[in-house]
Amino acid sequence: MLSVENLTLHYGQSQILHGISLTAEPGKVTAVTGTNGVGKTSLLKAIAGRHPYSGGSITLDGKPLDHLNAFQAGRAGIAYVPQGREVFPLMTVQENLETGFACLPKSEHKVPEHIFELFPILKDFLQRRGGDLSGGQQQQLAIARALIMKPRVLLLDEPTEGIQPNIIQQIGRVISQLRSQGDMAIILVEQYFDFMWGLADSFVAVTRGEVALSGKAGEIDREALLAKVSI
Numbered sequence: 351m352l353s354v355e356n357l358t359l360h361y362g363q364s365q366i367l368h369g370i371s372l373t374a375e376p377g378k379v380t381a382v383t384g385t386n387g388v389g390k391t392s393l394l395k396a397i398a399g400r401h402p403y404s405g406g407s408i409t410l411d412g413k414p415l416d417h418l419n420a421f422q423a424g425r426a427g428i429a430y431v432p433q434g435r436e437v438f439p440l441m442t443v444q445e446n447l448e449t450g451f452a453c454l455p456k457s458e459h460k461v462p463e464h465i466f467e468l469f470p471i472l473k474d475f476l477q478r479r480g481g482d483l484s485g486g487q488q489q490q491l492a493i494a495r496a497l498i499m500k501p502r503v504l505l506l507d508e509p510t511e512g513i514q515p516n517i518i519q520q521i522g523r524v525i526s527q528l529r530s531q532g533d534m535a536i537i538l539v540e541q542y543f544d545f546m547w548g549l550a551d552s553f554v555a556v557t558r559g560e561v562a563l564s565g566k567a568g569e570i571d572r573e574a575l576l577a578k579v580s581i
C-alpha cells in the first residue's frame with residue numbers, strides 16, 4: 351500500500367501542498383480530483399520523485415520513500431504517466447516503450463506481449479514516431495511505457511484530457527483490467543467527473559493544496575464530492 355502523510359510542497363517561497371494525506375491500495379483505483387491549480391500534478395510529482403516535497407512522508411508497504419529522485423522512485427515501483435503525456439516526439443513507438451526499461455534488469459528488456467493486448471494500435475505503429483501519433487494514441491503509448499516497468503504504483507495524471515470518447519472508454523477498460531490483476535495501486539488524477547466516479551474505489555477531493563473531502567465508493571456522497579470540485 352502507498353501511504354502519503356501530511357505532505358507539503360513548495361515552489362520557491364510559494365507553498366502549494368498544505369499537508370495532504372491519502373492511501374492507495376493494490377487492486378484499487380484511488381481518484382484524486384479538484385479544479386485547476388489546486389496541486390494535483392504537484393502531488394503526483396512528489397510521489398514520483400519529480401519534485402522534492404518539503405515535509406510529511408511517503409511510504410510504500412510501510413517502507414519510507416525518503417525524497418527519492420525520479421529514477422529511484424521508478425526502481426521502487428512507482429510509474430508516472432504525466433499530464434500532457436510527454437511522449438518523445440522524435441523517437442519511434444518502439445523506442446518510447448524501451449525507455450521504460452531504464453528501471454529494469456537487462457534480462458527483462460523485452461516489451462511484454464500483454465502490452466499489445468491492452469493497446470493493439472501500438473503494435474501496428476511500432477516504427478512510427480511518437481510525435482506523429484494522435485493525442486489518444488500518445489496517451490495509450492504513455493500508459494504502455496509506464497506499464498513496461500511493471501510498477502506497483504501507477505500514477506495517471508488526467509489521462510482523459512483532450513481525448514475523444516471512444517479512446518476514453520478504452521482507457522477506462524484498461525484501468526479496470528489493471529485493477530483486476532490486484533497487484534497494482536492506481537492513483538487516477540481526473541477532472542472528468544463521471545469517468546472517475548464510474549471507475550474509482552475511493553475518492554480524494556483537493557482544494558488549494560488540502561484534502562477537502564475523501565471517502566470510499568458507496569459511502570461518499572456524489573453531490574458533496576461534485577460540489578468540492580466545481581466552481
Ligand SMILES: Nc1ncnc2c1ncn2[C@@H]1O[C@H](COP(=O)(O)OP(=O)(O)OP(=O)(O)O)[C@@H](O)[C@H]1O
Pocket residue numbers: 361366384385386387388389390391392393433
Ligand atoms: N514549476 C513550478 N513553479 C512554480 N509554480 C508552479 C510550478 N508548477 C506548478 N506551479 C503552481 O502550483 C500550483 C499547482 O499546480 P499543479 O500543476 O500541481 O495543479 P493541478 O491541480 O495539477 O492543475 P491542473 O488541473 O491545471 O492540471 C499552481 O498554482 C501552479 O501555478
Ligand SMILES: [Mg+2]
Pocket residue numbers: 390391392433507
Ligand atoms: Mg495537473
